[in-house]
Amino acid sequence: MIRVLVIDDDFMVAKVHAGFVRQVPGFTVVGAAHTGASALEAVRTLKPHLALLDIHLPDVNGLDLLQQLREVDPELDVLVISAAREADTVRRALRGGIVHYLMKPFSAADLRDRLEHYRQAYQPLTGSSNPAEQSDIDRIFGVASSQQPLPKGCSMETLQRVVDLLRSSPGDLSATEAAAQLGTSRVSARRYLEYLNEIGRVEIRLRYGAGRPERGYAWLPV
Incomplete structure (x- = not known):
């Protein structure tokens, strides 16, 4: 369980x-602080x-x-959450070694995506004695190992959620089924699934029934 302190x-x-x-x-919240001293x-x-x-902060x-x-x-590890939008502020935060910078206001889904990215990218390196692979480093810096850019409007955080969902699924998933579990639209889920198909990480399994065949997406192990 990842222990989180909220400072605001x-x-x-x-x-x-x-x-x-x-x-x-x-993730679990262990406390909140409202000043620098606390x-x-x-x-x-x-x-x-x-x-x-x-x-x-006041002090x-x-x-x-x-x-x-x-x-x-x-x-x-520190994730900055702030209404500050000045470029100098963002640069200084990045130089301070933060894991992410999220601007207020934001939704629960926005924060969830950043926390999931943190869990997937940073946590596997914590306390590990094994050497890091390039794919581990790429995840931290948000680089797709395929070198193929994500479709416009897509994020590495949501892509990782789609990958996790496919990996944990006992069979293939349709775009409709994936969208229901991810809490996204069918169109959005299908864009991520088709991207993973294009880079060779999933296979397409056609489901036949009444009407047009439905595309199912199954994760291909490395």
Whole structure:
């Protein structure tokens, strides 16, 4: 279970964000902090794996706090959540080693996609003594190993969710079935499934019945 600390100066916003996190399997909220000082103490005592960090705090700039948090726990991962949109702010956050930058306002689905990317890309490297493969590094930096660009409007985070769904399925899935489990539209699910077919990661199995055959998508193991 990935332990998450929510850091936001607004009590209600922190509560909403904590609720979003609790909707994602594999994540648990261990606490919330509303100042830089309380965030430092929470990291010391609660030992979170991941902090959701707002930049605008009453006693410290969140980017300055980022470095202080790392001094308390060098292994802490940080996902910045902020209304700050200045390019310099984003660049500074990236240089600070954050795992993602999500701008307010956002939906539960937006945060879920970032958390899923974090779980799939970063967590396998935590505590592992095995050497990383190029595919592991590509996942972290959001690069498709096929070198074929994703269709316009598609994201690596959602693609990973589709891959996970296909891998866990005992058989093939249609676009309609995949969309129902992913919570997306059929058109969106089909774009990801067709992309995976184009790069050779799934096979098409035609389902025959009344009317036109339906396309089923089955994951091809490496």
